[in-house]
Amino acid sequence: MKENHKWEKKLASSGFRMTTGRRAIINVLYKNVKHLSAEDIYMVLHPQFPNIGLTTVYRTLELLEQTGIAAKFEFGHGKAKYELTEEYSTKKHHHHLICRNCRTIIDYSDFMEDELTYIAKTESGLSKKYKFLIDNHIINFLGLCSKCRSK
């Protein structure tokens, strides 16, 4: 995991310092595939780093978001969730399938060819019409997962 230096460089070049806490938090995000809330991260960290407080997790996540290392998601169930952006994670571009009952979130990377065409067309159309500089998009499909369906 020497690739760590990538985000270390990014932080340094943005004028921030690399500390034990920040490194630990990024590592949790890196090793975990799932979207994590501030508290999730705190819980994972706590056994090994009992001296890292929840405040630091919040502050670090904000920092990571600002520097483009992590992205924040709000799925509508109270807590904000974070994951590393594509540039800093091993995960590829994906979207979400959200169960409105049990709140499970499935990431999918399928059907991206269809998406590419659609997004490209729409994005350029919207950019022109609304003079927006679009740099990202979120697609969520909502419904019931197989378990909740069968009840």
Added chain:
Amino acid sequence: MKENHKWEKKLASSGFRMTTGRRAIINVLYKNVKHLSAEDIYMVLHPQFPNIGLTTVYRTLELLEQTGIAAKFEFGHGKAKYELTEEYSTKKHHHHLICRNCRTIIDYSDFMEDELTYIAKTESGLSKKYKFLIDNHIINFLGLCSKCRSK
């Protein structure tokens, strides 16, 4: 606005009562094009209905969401926002263009032909693969609006 009866019927048939507060809240959502937070609605209502409390607004919004009359959105800026679903509003299917700087949200209904094809294909593919019963989708484009761009 005699069409009101549509949601009144829906509430009644779901076993809920129609009250002054509920009627007033739905009317605010109906007359306002924009996404409104619980507090927004409370503020609009308060001059004319000073006896409707914020608690009732929250409880009514939850009820409307459960009965499918309104939809809840969390754009990631703290407060949840609501709008009537397509079935109960005059608004047509749309998506969002969100400025990450000033938080302006533009609704757009353009480019829906391209979307239809893409969504239909993806939805059926995802349904099969993940055994999800998909009944809705959200598409948000993120970036900078024209004003924030030029700064």
Added chain:
DNA sequence: CTCTCTGCAAAATGTTTGCACACTC
């Protein structure tokens, strides 16, 4: 007249902030 709905105040939840000390560069 019954049972749902409501307002109020209080609690709960998630997140942010002030301050003195600790650690990075």
Added chain:
DNA sequence: GAGTGTGCAAACATTTTGCAGAGAG
């Protein structure tokens, strides 16, 4: 050493809940 980063406790903002009374069917 200078100045950023941190933990703790307290503050905050939004949303939820308990309860006794009001209003709908």
